[in-house]
Amino acid sequence: MLLLVFYVSWVWHRPRMVGRSGWRVTLPGGPLTLLQIGIGIVDLGFCALAMYMLVPEEPNINFATLAVIFVSATLLGFASHAPGAIGVFDAAMLVALWQFDKEDLLAGLLLFRLLYYIVPFGLALLILGARELHLALRGTPPPPIPHIPSLAPTEVVIPPVESELKAP
Template identity: 50%
Template sequence: MQKDEELHSTARRNSIVRRIAAGFSIAIAIFSIYVLGRTFSAVSLTDLRQAIAATSADQIATAALLTFVSFLALTGYDALALRQLRTRVSYGTTALASFTSYAISFTLGFPLITAGTVRYWIYSQAGLGPSKVASLTIVAGVTFWFGMVFVIGAGLAFQAEAISALNHLQPALNMLMGLGALAAIFAYLVWVTIRRRHVRIQGFRLELPGLGLTLGQVTLGVIDQCAAAGVLFVLLPHHGELDFFTFAATYVFACILGVASNAPGGIGVFEAAMLKAVPIASQESVLASLLLFRLIYYFVPFVLALAFLGAHEGFRRQKSLREAMRQSDENAPIIDDIG
């Protein structure tokens, strides 16, 4: 009886938390629509086209290179997770699963469904079961959030005054929040160093990475986030007037708002946050940079991911057909020709 009451109480608390989270997401989305609506009403389409045309080939090439670096770091997320799970998978399979799952989930949203489905489809062909793929997805997700927390923490701690001009908080408060985020990561590192730690998530019992792998997670996460922020940074006009570390922290905060909104790729919410935060007078030029960023960092990898998945499935079916034909030839009866 008491156990039933505890389960009912837990379910009620979870329901309240979900409703609060849903309300928060709706509030972010409504505010973002309001900001974007006001912005677009004041934007000249002619000026927007001119701003896009003014983006140099060097800027686009550098943005493409940084996109490659970011997605290369993302493949390391899966590689570290597989190492933690003590599972051997070729890097080619790991890179394919990681790149395609992130490229598709970044664009379509709902990462647990989209990325999880793509990962399972590819890794199951390498012999991984559902529990292994689920554990891998959790460890890779932790790596992603390590990078976000470290970048925003470092930005708040060491660029507190510059960020205060953007979020209108006291520099001391920004510094305190940043040091708190960095201290939380340091405390986690100490916690997993003392002894092996296990957590239970959605019914899965998972051993957390130790110090070495966790440091690798933080490093990869920071490389990924800084490279992704760099894509938009180099596309902005007069980006040399902006401090990159301040910009990177602002970028990560906008990404967090996008994740909290549950919008696919944070679309709309991310743009609204960056339009309010980036100190450039011409909104047309910022919008042009954001549109190019969406094209280079989201749309092109999405198209490539679909092409890679199609090619992978085609090669797999062709290989299966060849093996079936070979087995058929081997099993065919031998008929002697007795003239």
């Protein structure tokens, strides 16, 4: 928590930039950082609430306990670097909520995955497809792709192999 307070106070006073070798990223200022933290807390709270609604009713568990377990499982999933925290999040939830029937809890976890990942992905595909179809029917050309200069050297020099250096 102290590190978070230090970071927010560090970016609060003036724009901060990080990077190297000509690449720079401007960090968000203090108010924007606090807004992002708030949005993250609200998002995790609503996700935990959705999970709370999907766990079986028996045995009874209060929301605060489930929220702590949910956030901990989410953090373990982030630390694992597995895409979508698949497997790690689910295993952590199954282990932490040992008092629930495993089949019912697994059904709730699958429903959560469906509602939190699959449905938004499907909606995004539909919206993107509708937009592309609309643009195609209007005859609007796609925007040009900007040229991004390569950081790779333009000429690659391959050193000769030792056998090529010796004359026959």
